[in-house]
Amino acid sequence: MQAILVQGDTLSWQSGSDLSSPQGREVRIDVAWAGVNRADLMQRAGSYPPPPGASETLGLEVSGVIAACGPEVREFMPGDRVCALLAGGGYAEQVVVDERQVLQVPAGFSLRQAAALPEVYATAWLNLFMEGALKAGERVLLHAAASGVGTAAMQLCRAFGHPCFVTAGSDDKIERCKTLGADSGWNRHTGSFVEAVKAWGSVDMILDPVGASYLPDNQRVLAADGRLVIIGLMGGRQAELDIGRLLMKRQRVIGSTLRAKSPEAKGAILDELRRHVWPRLFAGEIEPLIDAEWPIEDADAAHAHLTANANIGKVLLKVAALG
Structure with a gap:
């Protein structure tokens, strides 16, 4: 599996270990887009390590398509278009995450737009x-x-x-x-x-x-x-x-921090979004604001843009063309 590795002062898109099959309530997502967040810059600088057990790979949110589901998954099935809130691992071709941290893409929204929503x-x-x-x-x-x-x-x-x-x-x-x-x-x-x-x-x-x-x-x-x-x-x-x-x-x-919260706690927050925010997205009352995007191979440029405070809204990385 391809993923971003931090190598000294640079980010490199390289082959790494494949993910294990999803267990329990986990789903595996083929990643289309990854969001860039200031927490990624802090982790890269060594000042914000991932929570215990979380992926060392950068990236706290993605959009994509579910590729596989664990045996206890209740809400999703392979082929569903989703976005997800992560503790890490988003700068990669695939992620595995608890289904409670996953939301269906709002009706009428692209995967690009959806990547700007979760975090x-x-x-x-x-x-x-x-x-x-x-x-x-x-x-x-x-x-x-x-x-x-x-x-x-x-x-x-x-x-x-x-x-x-x-x-x-x-x-x-x-x-x-x-x-x-x-x-x-x-x-x-x-x-x-x-x-x-x-x-x-x-x-x-x-x-x-x-x-x-x-x-x-x-x-x-x-x-x-x-x-x-x-x-x-x-x-x-x-x-x-x-x-x-x-x-x-x-x-x-x-x-307040979000990253280290449990899947149950994150699920409670996403339930609130599903009830109160997703209908307003569908109605056009609010919208994801995307400032700029880069291919995942150019993640360094995306980080430089965010470091310079040049953005108004989200910065995204395109990982794969999944529709």
Whole structure:
């Protein structure tokens, strides 16, 4: 089986070991497209190892066609067009994954479009509505909003009636975010977002992949009973927490990761997507936003594009032409 191997500073598409037959509730998927995520860059750099037992190969989401099913599989059969949320292994010709981490491709969607769905919409839904516990009409601050997760989260906010303020790295990105559902925004290169957010209004929940460098300002704009959900470390891992402000405003700081969750836990998140998000995809209320794509052999170029923060939406790798 062909797969991407990390060899020093480069990614190489090479022959590797074949996968074992699917067991229990596992399915084997012939991969058409793989999504590129910032977690892949971190793993490649040695700072985000896969969970115990997961594939060492990069890649947290794929689309493709089911090739084989384990004896206990309930929901799928060979030939089904699917997308899947992985703990690793997506940069390869095939993956084996628990069926609870798999979704049918939404009606009318291509496998290319479907590859842009699992990781970003699962992450956005988990952290906005499950960890962040958004209630009707509550207001949201989204950081790094032009990312794959950010563009998904903005669309979910718009679809479910949550005004949102965004931060991103250029005025062009802010304007694009407004077309996706953002009410207002701030270019992070022009300084702190605090006064701009305060002028916009109160913030009940913040979704933040930046981490340490944004913590003090996040606390300043977060309303009483507000929730700060931190999902990344782009701005560092250590910062001073104002415990007085935390207590007086009853703020909650929540750390959240998706990758190491069990198949059962991931299945619960994907069940939520199937019920609440897939119908809106079918209706055209939300859509996967694809920024760029490369052949799997050019995975290095895709990583460089993401490292440069040049994307607005998802970056994809084409593995095979499966329709």
